[in-house]
Amino acid sequence: xxxxxxxxxxxxxxxxxxxxxxxxxxxxxxxxxxxxxxxxxxxxxxxxxxxxxxxxxxxxxxxxxxxxxxxxxxxxxxxxxxxxxxxxxxxxxxxxxxxxxxxxxxxxxxxxxxxxxxxxxxxxxxxxxxxxxxxxxxxxxxxxxxxxxxxxxxxxxxxxxxxxxxxxxxxxxxxxxxxxxxxxxxxxxxxxxxxxxxxxxxxxxxxxxxxxxxxxxxxxxxxxxxxxxxxxxxxxxxxxxxxxxxxxxxxxxxxxxxxxxxxxxxxxxxxxxxxxxxxxxxx
Amino acid sequence: xxxxxxxxxxxxxxxxxxxxxxxxxxxxxxxxxxxxxxxxxxxxxxxxxxxxxxxxxxxxxxxxxxxxxxxxxxxxxxxxxxxxxxxxxxxxxxxxxxxxxxxxxxxxxxxxxxxxxxxxxxxxxxxxxxxxxxxxxxxxxxxxxxxxxxxxxxxxxxxxxxxxxxxxxxxxxxxxxxxxxxxxxxxxxxxxxxxxxxxxxxxxxxxxxxxxxxxxxxxxxxxxxxxxxxxxxxxxxxxxxxxxxx
Numbered sequence: 001x002x003x004x005x006x007x008x009x010x011x012x013x014x015x016x017x018x019x020x021x022x023x024x025x026x027x028x029x030x031x032x033x034x035x036x037x038x039x040x041x042x043x044x045x046x047x048x049x050x051x052x053x054x055x056x057x058x059x060x061x062x063x064x065x066x067x068x069x070x071x072x073x074x075x076x077x078x079x080x081x082x083x084x085x086x087x088x089x090x091x092x093x094x095x096x097x098x099x100x101x102x103x104x105x106x107x108x109x110x111x112x113x114x115x116x117x118x119x120x121x122x123x124x125x126x127x128x129x130x131x132x133x134x135x136x137x138x139x140x141x142x143x144x145x146x147x148x149x150x151x152x153x154x155x156x157x158x159x160x161x162x163x164x165x166x167x168x169x170x171x172x173x174x175x176x177x178x179x180x181x182x183x184x185x186x187x188x189x190x191x192x193x194x195x196x197x198x199x200x201x202x203x204x205x206x207x208x209x210x211x212x213x214x215x216x217x218x219x220x221x222x223x224x225x226x227x228x229x230x231x232x233x234x235x236x237x238x239x240x241x242x243x244x245x246x247x248x249x250x251x252x253x254x255x256x257x258x259x260x261x262x263x264x265x266x267x268x269x270x271x272x273x274x275x276x277x278x279x280x281x282x283x
Numbered sequence: 284x285x286x287x288x289x290x291x292x293x294x295x296x297x298x299x300x301x302x303x304x305x306x307x308x309x310x311x312x313x314x315x316x317x318x319x320x321x322x323x324x325x326x327x328x329x330x331x332x333x334x335x336x337x338x339x340x341x342x343x344x345x346x347x348x349x350x351x352x353x354x355x356x357x358x359x360x361x362x363x364x365x366x367x368x369x370x371x372x373x374x375x376x377x378x379x380x381x382x383x384x385x386x387x388x389x390x391x392x393x394x395x396x397x398x399x400x401x402x403x404x405x406x407x408x409x410x411x412x413x414x415x416x417x418x419x420x421x422x423x424x425x426x427x428x429x430x431x432x433x434x435x436x437x438x439x440x441x442x443x444x445x446x447x448x449x450x451x452x453x454x455x456x457x458x459x460x461x462x463x464x465x466x467x468x469x470x471x472x473x474x475x476x477x478x479x480x481x482x483x484x485x486x487x488x489x490x491x492x493x494x495x496x497x498x499x500x501x502x503x504x505x506x507x508x509x510x511x512x513x514x515x516x517x518x519x520x521x522x523x524x525x526x527x528x529x
Contacts, residue, residue: 049362050362052528068365069364070285070362070367073363084356084359085356098361100288101363
């Protein structure tokens with residue numbers, strides 16, 4: 001059971017947003033969909049949920065055609081940056097309609113979450129701040145109980161307290177009944193420990209798709225004095241180097257050579273997802 | 284398939300507008316009724332609702348112009364395919380037109396009834412009776428009134444919906460060209476026709492004949508309106524099937 005994207009391409013005028021993207025979202029996994037601004041993350045999620053059409057390529061949901069197929073699409077819920085609910089609609093009414101369209105929607109749970117986040121059920125969607133709009137959509141996403149939940153910039157405008165509460169509730173929900181979560185976010189440090197798999201998109205192409213552990217185990221950081229680090233990284237596959245005064249940190253692919261002569265006085269550490277992402281997508 | 288939820292959603296969009304519309308119509312009649320004790324024979328006040336269907340046709344058209352964007356986006360948010368939305372829309376169209384046709388007939392009957400009680404103040408005739416000179420007060424006449432109104436609303440609402448979907452699909456330049464260009468083109472053509480009697484001599488009789496052929500009797504009107512509805516709805520589907528979220 002999975003969502004499969006095969007050779008998806010999409011252009012907007014002269015801009016090619018996606019170039020032959022193929023990716024798989026397996027069931028009951030938490031994915032981080034990472035990419036810089038304009039990389040094509042939102043376009044990919046919009047195509048996956050039939051909000052826009054690809055120029056070519058196919059979307060398959062649990063071995064069914066994904067595009068324009070109610071049965072396949074009803075297994076997916078996308079919380080997007082754009083709010084598609086009418087501005088005049090009240091939160092309670094939006095919950096009511098979610099219950100009609102998604103038989104698994106847990107209205108009691110949604111109302112409970114609304115209370116926890118301090119979201120008024122009587123509030124009009126047009127009157128909500130950016131943060132509360134995000135909260136409103138997050139509550140829907142956590143309450144629909146579908147196998148695939150896609151979250152595009154889920155914590156946009158949320159304060160630290162609300163972000164923490166959201167991650168907590170998401171994990172609780174996932175632990176109680178696992179489902180597939182795709183988190184598309186720029187706050188990589190915040191989700192680094194949450195995600196199990198990573199898909200990195202760069203300029204409309206999938207750069208990496210692997211598990212977080214695999215991705216991070218493929219490299220390491222080495223820190224120390226400039227000269228020592230420079231000597232050590234000679235001939236190695238270096239993703240990039242950060243410099244701070246006389247100190248340097250290099251991001252290196254491969255296995256650390258701690259016993260080598262050049263490794264003296266150097267510190268080795270695990271690869272950091274955000275750093276790795278920056279180094280991979282910087283050029 | 285999510286046809287029924289989508290149907291409910293799209294119908295819900297129309298219900299408040301329809302209720303308000305008839306509240307306004309009935310309030311006007313009641314207000315007139317309440318003013319009767321204060322009227323003197325010299326006031327010469329007469330309340331007529333002849334052909335209320337014309338007003339309802341405009342109302343149905345405006346309603347359908349407002350029916351697409353919000354419900355389309357909300358349906359998409361709830362993972363409803365365009366095909367399902369379109370089928371549900373056809374159901375909504377039929378239901379709303381039936382309710383309006385029935386509402387119009389009841390309103391016309393109400394006013395006609397009041398006209399019998401207060402003949403100097405109230406009068407009401409259906410549009411169908413005015414056009415086809417049929418006795419609208421007979422039960423058979425009522426059925427014909429309803430049928431006439433229903434098919435009128437159907438064609439007009441389909442046109443309104445087609446235009447709003449077209450408007451959604453067009454980009455900015457397309458919108459300007461269409462919404463400004465169409466009236467200008469019509470104005471220019473009308474001016475050209477009026478300035479050239481020889482052309483007018485061909486066009487005007489053709490249009491008169493066409494209208495006669497399409498609407499000169501109730502069965503012709505039903506067939507014509509059904510065909511128009513099919514054409515408008517078919518074009519709507521062509522536009523809707525590839526509509527994306529903007």
